[in-house]
Structures are given as structure tokens and as C-alpha cells.
Amino acid sequence: GESVGLHLPTLSVQEGDNSIINCAYSNSASDYFIWYKQESGKGPQFIIDIRSNMDKRQGQRVTVLLNKTVKHLSLQIAATQPGDSAVYFCAEDNYGQNFVFGPGTRLSVLP
Amino acid sequence: DVKVTQSSRYLVKRTGEKVFLECVQDMDHENMFWYRQDPGLGLRLIYFSYDVKMKEKGDIPEGYSVSREKKERFSLILESASTNQTSMYLCASSWGGTGANIQYFGAGTRLSVL
Numbered sequence: 001g002e003s004v005g006l007h008l009p010t011l012s013v014q015e016g017d018n019s020i021i022n023c024a025y026s027n028s029a030s031d032y033f034i035w036y037k038q039e040s041g042k043g044p045q046f047i048i049d050i051r052s053n054m055d056k057r058q059g060q061r062v063t064v065l066l067n068k069t070v071k072h073l074s075l076q077i078a079a080t081q082p083g084d085s086a087v088y089f090c091a092e093d094n095y096g097q098n099f100v101f102g103p104g105t106r107l108s109v110l111p
Numbered sequence: 112d113v114k115v116t117q118s119s120r121y122l123v124k125r126t127g128e129k130v131f132l133e134c135v136q137d138m139d140h141e142n143m144f145w146y147r148q149d150p151g152l153g154l155r156l157i158y159f160s161y162d163v164k165m166k167e168k169g170d171i172p173e174g175y176s177v178s179r180e181k182k183e184r185f186s187l188i189l190e191s192a193s194t195n196q197t198s199m200y201l202c203a204s205s206w207g208g209t210g211a212n213i214q215y216f217g218a219g220t221r222l223s224v225l
Contacts, residue, residue, distance in 0.1 A: 032211055043201055043216030093211045103153040
């Protein structure tokens with residue numbers, strides 16, 4: 001079946017720097033994408049979503065970019081803070097029924 | 112805020128035991144899901160349900176069953192627990208309707224089968 005993957009399993013950034021977390025997807029028909037954040041000992045938490053008719057969407061300190069040509073999704077976090085340390089998942093709409101989740105990228109924020 | 116509550120954070124069971132994992136959501140969501148999460152494998156869908164008494168197999172249903180007798184409650188059942196079912200189990204819920212919608216997750220149940 002279709003799958004969603006991540007380029008990097010771990011990412012370390014300095015506090016205050018911007019973070020970019022990448023995701024490759026394989027189903028060109030996917031219509032909807034979500035980024036989740038999972039802190040240690042907690043369930044995944046919704047961060048931001050984007051539909052395929054958009055290239056960019058901004059939230060509070062986060063931006064999601066969608067490049068349909070190369071089937072690539074990225075999450076940008078501005079001015080990364082210690083509280084941003086977590087595992088980040090992208091999720092791809094699976095034919096409108098549910099989602100396919102990537103394996104996750106662990107973001108570590110260095111003091 | 113949406114709240115998805117899983118009855119146990121940690122469970123330790125023995126091989127062969129019947130295990131029930133309970134999940135309750137308070138937002139009147141039509142859809143509910145059970146996933147397991149293993150290191151390096153991400154979230155894998157076990158079962159999901161679009162309505163009361165309805166269930167659909169996900170990607171890895173073998174060894175599991177589910178029950179949805181009430182809209183707010185979705186139970187995952189391990190008929191005879193095995194060591195390879197040691198994992199983190201996550202429940203989620205979402206609105207129904209056309210297309211996939213944001214899934215809201217519980218805190219998870221970490222199950223150890225000895």
C-alpha cells in the first residue's frame with residue numbers, strides 16, 4: 001500500500017533556531033495531510049494540517065509546506081524552544097478513510 | 112477541548128490472558144480508531160469504527176478484536192495475549208462525514224505481555 005516516510009529519524013537544533021522536519025509521501029492522490037507532535041508519555045497532538053489545493057499554511061510559530069510535484073511535505077518551527085522537543089509525525093489521508101502515519105522524527109532542542 | 116481517555120496507562124499481562132483496552136471520547140465523534148505504536152514502525156492501524164456496532168479491519172487486525180456498543184466507547188480485545196503484542200496502544204477519535212478528519216488521540220496504554 002501507500003506509505004509515508006521521513007527523511008531523518010532525528011534532528012537536533014539550537015534553542016532559538018528554526019527547525020525543518022521533512023516528510024515524503026507516495027500517494028499522489030492524497031488530498032489531506034496532518035502534522036502531529038508527540039511528547040514523551042503522551043499521545044500524538046494535532047499541530048497543523050493542509051489540503052492538497054494549498055502550498056503553504058501557517059500557524060502559530062509553525063508553517064507547513066506542501067510540494068505536490070515531488071510529493072514532499074515539511075514542517076517549519078520558528079524560534080525553536082525546549083518545549084518543542086518531541087517526536088513529529090506526518091500523516092497522509094488514505095483515500096478518505098483514515099490516515100497513514102510516518103515513523104516520526106525526534107526533535108531535540110539544545111540549550 | 113476534545114478528550115479521549117484510555118482506561119489504563121500501563122498494563123502487565125501474562126501470555127494467554129484475555130485483555131481489554133478501553134477508550135472513551137467525549138466529543139460525540141462518529142469515528143474511533145485503535146493503533147499500536149512500536150519503535151521505528153510508527154502508528155499502525157488495528158481496527159476502526161464509523162458507527163456504533165460497526166467495525167473495519169485496519170492493517171494489522173490479526174490477534175485483535177473490537178467492540179463498539181456505545182458511540183463514545185471503543186474497546187480493543189486481545190483474545191489470547193502473546194508476547195509480540197507488547198506495545199503502546201493508542202486510541203483516537205474523529206468527526207465523521209466525507210473524507211478523513213483530524214484524529215484526536217488518547218495518552219496511550221503501554222501493554223507488556225510476559
